[in-house]
Amino acid sequence: MPQTPALQVHALSKTFTGQRALIEVDLELQPGELRALVGQNGCGKSTLIKVLAGYHDPDPAGEVLVDGQPLALGVAGAGDHAGLRFVHQDLGLVPTLDACDNLAMGHGYERNRARLISWRREHRMAQETLRDLGYDIDVRQPTGHLVISERTAIALARALSPRSTPPRVLVLDEPTANLPAAEISRLFEVVRAVRDRGVAVLFVSHHLDEVFTLCETVTVLRDGRHVVTRPVQGLDEDALIALMIGRTLEQFEVPTGSVAERHGEPVLQARDLHSAVLHGVDLDVRPGEVIGVAGITGSGREELALALFGGIGRTGTVTVSGKPVDPHRPDKAVEAGMALVPAERHANAAFLDSTLRENVSIVSPGDFLRRGLLNRSREVSEVTSWLTKLNVRPPHPERQLATLSGGNQQKVILARWMRQHPAVLVLDEPTQGVDVGAKADIHTLVEQAAAAGAAVIVVSTDHSELTRLAERVLVLREGRIADVLRRPHIDPDRITAATIGAKQGAAA
Template identity: 35%
Template sequence: MHRFSGAFSGTPMTELVSLSGIRKNYAGVQALKGVDFDLKAGEVHALIGENGAGKSTLMRVLGGETAPTSGTVRLYGRTVQFSGPRDATRRGISLIHQELALAPDLTVAENIFLGRLPRIINHRRLRKAASEILGRLGFAIDPAIQAGRLTVAHQQVVEIAKALSNNARIIVFDEPTAVLANSDAERLLAIIRELRAGGTGVVYISHRLNEVFELSDRITIMKDGAHVETRQTSAADVDEVIASMVGRRMSTLFPPRDGRAPGRVVVEVRNISRGQKVRDVSFSVRAGEVVGLGGLVCSGRTEVARLVFGADRMDAGTVELNGKPLHLSSPRKAVRARIGLVPEDRKEHGVILDSPIRINTTLAKMRSVARFGFLDVDKERRVAASLGAEMHLKAESVDAAVSSLSGGNQQKVALAKWFHADCDLLILDEPTRGVDVGAKGEIYTLINDLARAGKAVLVISSEHQELFGLCDRILVMAEGAVAGELTESEFTEQHLLTLAMTGSTRERDNASQ
């Protein structure tokens, strides 16, 4: 692999940045409470904590996106005050946010060099330069394609390429692997190691603790806007770190499955197809059952969910709900049939960010909060408040905009909408993507409660341990088709990946011998 060099030629472990006593107040609320954080050249410093712990706010201070209420920022040994994000970028700092910030109508190449484009663009030269950076990352992405046409995973790669094009000395990665397949995530982690070897300082924010322990040199834990502790990763223990973050150990995250007894078939999917993306897929989900849909990114999992939900039209096949055939030509008809879908991209399709929590939570079943054909706002507030309490939603009020919430709480709002709709089948596509450990445990409990209440649940996840901890059985997809099914006794990484990568039940059986 090409070694990235020239980012910073200082002595390894030279301090690049030091944040001291950083406080940030928003309308009387203390988002940061005197936080200390530092980063050295040639290290990966992991920053972890629950959603709302203050990690992103602290990094926005580092990136010049927000000014601290008080405290000191020292960069390369000198005290600085950023005039804005561009100032921080010019000084060698790049932030890669969890939520993508690409211009969808511009090409990949234009996005990578956005902000540095000349008045007269030599597109051939621009595409060549973009291809070189993407090639160094190991991804064959067409630099001439519009960024909005890329998958979410490839959009994340373009964000990373954009940061690398700045030859930054300091790079902040906020949940960079959340939407990447395992092979792509490993490729990214290898790139970060190369950056570290070249002297770049990396701040790594992730809820995937296996990555944190595999990659980082130090770990800083934040909670409720405050610094809890910083320790060498080599001296840290996963259970102790989780306990410092949320007050309980990892073994307690997944609720026990007792009380769940699969009953009648709720949904029967037979031979559905859509081009080469979904090929002759069949499966069923019973009442009180959680069925997983595993496989690599782009294996067809999300496409299956969209077909069942009526978001895309199938070329062939049938879907039956409670023994009756459905003709789902639109999501609206699916909702009327009592099918719900929490999509993988919650900000684009799962919630309306600028609307209040109360509207989002009742949107799928508005007639329940209407009176004589008119919206009863007081009833809407009561229903939203009840759902919020059930889901342990952290918000100032149900009138607050969803955009004001942390990622985990936004996901709870997306779930609350379908809880209120009382669906017979609920499809959850990456239900805990970008969600902290504590919120994950709460969402797992909610999913388990749905199954115990007799609902049929289909869970799509790239986190294998999530599938193993939640599901009664797992269907593994490869190249648009169901490669095989795993029962609980077969829940291993080896079995799942063998199916996902070879598409062969026979290969799986041979691998287990």
């Protein structure tokens, strides 16, 4: 008699305002199966996980069964009761609370006869739970003080705690993104032990080598559709990449020669950049050149722009036109002629409660001084001309930034920097959360800035964006430039393949 599958997904679809992120996906996991779920950015992996977690409400007609029982979809916590457990990429721990409290967020506290929490017992139980997984962690430390591998263990322990039902399916979403190599193999040991208890494991990762090390079967998603589910055996990395991007990559010749003649001397030079994630990056960008930077999460892509600009701690040297730019001193970078449009606009760039005028002029309000005082009408007219030039809608300088759409907000941030006529323009995810029209506008602006002589760096996870804009794409892996793609050998698939480790262009 065939056993009941631990997880069954039937014809699951999810449509976001006209865009189909998941299209009739089927998936079946047997108890004790170790399954990898792979696919490039935008393939539907995250949507699938969020639907399973009850975070997204899928389109009707789809169906999910856990242990043979139908799961109420779109209900947070429903999966939890059914034994469907998650370790999300951000782990979901409260950093100010200790391991004990974080574990209790899953199952609550046990109380003694006086209805009080017995902390001694709670601590002992937390310690034992973690020891069962092979981790010896001080359960009284706030988790924010622990190292990432310990935090991962706590998140894992919480997902595995028995609660009302024992765990049936464990979904691990990029659990290794920030782990050092030794910790990855330790984590894999734990995952195998979990599997041996009969729990089905769905392992989501960009790291194909890990898929081959850990998993027995693999499911590939592409463009929201299920492509194939098959044993890992018989596949190699190139074959798997071909499944992920839908065609084979022909190996291409390594381009030689230099572009130095066309652009003159580099205006931005970075040498031996190190940060928490970067491990020795060198960079030269010439006036008028557009450089792309790609990499998976944890590759150093997220830190490169901030490290160049001095927004985070780093070592190594950065010079703009020969002038050194200090770490932790973005003001010096601005002075030297560098501009940064950072990722995560709301946190890092936007003054949402301020007017467009104030948002645009903040870098150098001193430009509008007349007889020592800010001249409002001069400021309004210059800001308005920039808003119009960048096609911000509506171009009213006295509006609050928060009332604009994301794409228009981003154009306001661009206006802030274009007004400075920067020698070096660094853009970090410039079209994140931006609608299609604004995206095209932003791309045009980037090209115009380069044509006007700026050295431009575009850091992006949108590989068609890099293909459109960049003459060179630096591919980061593990904090280093692992690959450089040059026109005409740049296309989104090649970038994707390079970020996940397929060897092709020449290393820098």
